[in-house]
Amino acid sequence: MEIVKSKEFLGEKPWASKLIANMDGITIKLHWTNEPYVWHINDGQEVFAVLDGSVEMFYKVGGQTESALLGPGDIFYASAGTEHVAHPIGEARILVIEAEGSI
Structure with missing residues (x-):
């Protein structure tokens, strides 16, 4: 049992994470960042939930770049093969659920 105060x-560095749980190969991690990530495609599906701060999420649909502004409580679901990158606006704390070892 553990209580995590996400705020x-x-x-120690952008995209540092705290492992909350590993449930049969699915990890749930709390991330802190103040810098963009890199464009990537996960090895499977990803759920990206903003807990604190704001994040502009860029993603590609049919080769075209689109974006959405995410705030606390907003969730981005990346299906397998979705190319995307998160750009926080200031500091952000994000809960990420994905397959263990995914980037």
């Missing part, structure tokens, strides 16, 4: 989590 108190501060990583």
